[in-house]
Amino acid sequence: MFNKTTSPNFKDFGDITYKELDSNTSTFYKFSNKSIKNFKLTTDDNTMISVSKGVVMILVSLGINNIKSFIINRNLIIKKGVYFNFISISDEAEILISSHSNEFPLVDLEEEYTYSSISSSLNINEIYTKFYQEKGINYNFPGETHPYWELTYVDNGVLSTTVDGKDYELRQGDLIFYAPLQFHTQSTLDKNSSSYLTINFNMDFNHHELLCNKVFNLQRESYSVVSNLIKELSNDSIYSNDLALCYLKQLIIQTLRLENSYSQSRPTTHMQQTYENQLLNDIIKFINDNIDSKISVDTLCSHFCISTSMLHSLFKKNMNNTVKNYINELKLNKSKELIKSSTYTLSEISEILGFSSIHYFSKKFKSSFGVSPTEYSKSIYK
Known part of the structure; x- marks a missing residue:
């Protein structure tokens, strides 16, 4: 979580002020950088900072190694001897700086500091088709490819599928993804039927290897997500489409976390x-x-x-x-x-x-x- 400059933790570096800066005597900075390579050093106790546009993170330190970050939510007075610099959280930002000396010696950092933005790495733009299919014994779909993602979730029975020449078997609670242009077939056996959900969708996701060519067995916490997804896909209420996209994204993320958890030690639970x-x-x-x-x-x-x-x-x-x-x-x-x-x-x-x-x-x-x-x-x- 972010700290704000109104936090008690900021007291070591400065304090907030309700005094307004004079734009005629202050220095104006416009920036959009997401990383810094150096620090400025305050040389008096009267360095004032005011954000005039955007969301700004101030990085401060009493040395150059123990860096603390705060979101500026009030006008600031920075103490003498504090190292500081700024990162624009928004696309761009503007600040005013007022100081008696107006000179800030620069000190290079040992390593560049980069802000990791909170942004989506997986975007589902549109659901194209949605089917709940029920197939009896000896059903056989010879196969297809298409330029979009496909999800198949088996609700009941057993479903066989071939993906790029490799055979897989899906049972109740199993989930499989077909990547764009990935050839796949589906069939039931002579002693099994199957009921399953099929969704075709457009998704921006670069790590195909994390989802493809494997069968996922969903955990209990994902069942309610699947149920909610089916409910919203069948619903005409306001914002049902938006909720369906959210549930689909949640299901995919939980599936990715499930896969990742196999290679990690599970945390101790109560x-x-x-x-x-x-x-x-x-x-x-x-x-x-x-x-x-x-x-x-x-x-x-x-x-x-x-x-x-x-x-x-x-x-x-x-x-x-x-x-x-x-x-x-x-x-x-x-x-x-x-x-x-x-x-x-x-x-x-x-x-x-x-x-x-x-x-x-x-x-x-x-x-x-x-x-x-x-x-x-x-x-x-x-």
Whole structure:
């Protein structure tokens, strides 16, 4: 974070003043530099500085090695014997300097000091297309290239893809990027179906090697970002497009951080959070492994020896969802996967997933997806 010249830390180098500088007796400087190679040295106690345009960072030191930086937010008086110089944070800046001597000896720095601006290194300019695709078994897309980025996120099932002649397999929660002009195919296997999100977009990003030719398995914190992205892409509310671009950028940055974290030691976390993360992961795995059984809150509490309130708290805090809703959503998504496999009848699917009746299953399915299981099945194999 930046320090301001009104900070107590600036007291060693000078102080603020509400006195205005006389432009007729002051020296005017206009500059846009983002780095400095030398310092000016104050030779009296009356050096006054005022910013007349832009955002200015003043660099100060009592020697030439221990450099401190402050954003100028008031008129200043610099103490005698202080080394100082300026960097323009804005595109350009203007200042006034008033001093009795008007002479500032220059002292070269051992190394050039450069300001690292807070700017974006990854810009998404436009989303071209957005599809939520649901493919049954033996789907085969022979491949294409195009001059823009593409993202594919697998929501359910298994998706196979070939990128520049190399084969990859994506499962639920996996994400892959295709760079501009990178040839890629997509297909499902003879025993698997797949549901996945596909987004084509224009992005300014120079480090293709960080995203391409690899499969990313998203962590839990990215699931809500994907959910919000899908929501805004399907929304016509004001600024939904802007939010969608923000969520897409957030997803990409979190993916880049995930990749980078593999080569770094992970920071120590609070013991309680570590325990909660492990417990929640175990509960989610248990639910996924037993989704074809009748799972209740009591079943989970008994199996993991925790209270009902703790279970609800875990899901609310980390999943922003209730346990019951999570299980129902998982069952309904699983039902779509089973329908696409064309192995079971709708009655069998209802029974496999533990719904009380085919009528209740159909009601919940239509409430969640807007179509009945029968209509959904016809749309897949139309």
